Amino acid sequence: MRLIGIGVGPGDPEHLTLKALRCLKEADQVFVPAGGRAAEIVSAHVECTPLDFAMSDAASRDEHWDRAGQLIAAVSGTAAFATIGDPNLYSTFTYIAHTVRALVPDVIIETVPGITAMQDLAARSGTVLAEGEERLALVPYTAGDASLREALGSFDTVIVYKGGRHLPHVLDAVREAGREPVYGQDLGRTGETLVAPDGRAPYFSTVIAPAQREGRGSRL
């Protein structure tokens, strides 16, 4: 069998690439996380099978990955798993692929890249992510405040994912590093905003700490 992880972009249905759409249409069965954003985007084009995932505790997470893996491993032909953003960046697809490979050792695993949330925020806010010799870091805030501050001290542009619940701390760290944060929430969806709320934000929010530059080509 073949398993393809397909990135569908962070929210805007127009970010589904032509390649992603073709692979979804050619797959024998398409799986999506139940009730999620990928399901909304994909179900406009193909029939899909929802899979439940629980993130509450490690035991139920493993149980759901196992169950999903078993359903996917039973497909003869090509199974597709649609995921928001890119499948190789903080995606459930990684764990699903791992599970399916354990069940079907000769499975062929492929991915179709998707537009990431950081790219979408850069575009919507007019933020250049990197120029010349600049270095860029992507930090999940779940790795801790110290990890973000360390990245801010070492990298030019720093992107923060998974920081919604602690948004005030994220914004403080970025400002204390002398940068003006760029914020984006629910990008490509109803409710999208680039204005940071006071207090905590939803899970689907991203912050960019932009690089500091002194004019055209200053970092070449």
Ligand SMILES: C[S@@+](CC[C@H](N)C(=O)[O-])C[C@H]1O[C@@H](n2cnc3c(N)ncnc32)[C@H](O)[C@@H]1O
């Ligand atoms: C599990 S990661 C998924 C990343 C995704 N695979 C990608 O390629 O961008 C979830 C994090 O991505 C970011 N994210 C995903 N979709 C977003 C959206 N529509 N608006 C803002 N941030 C988003 C948020 O930081 C969220 O906490």
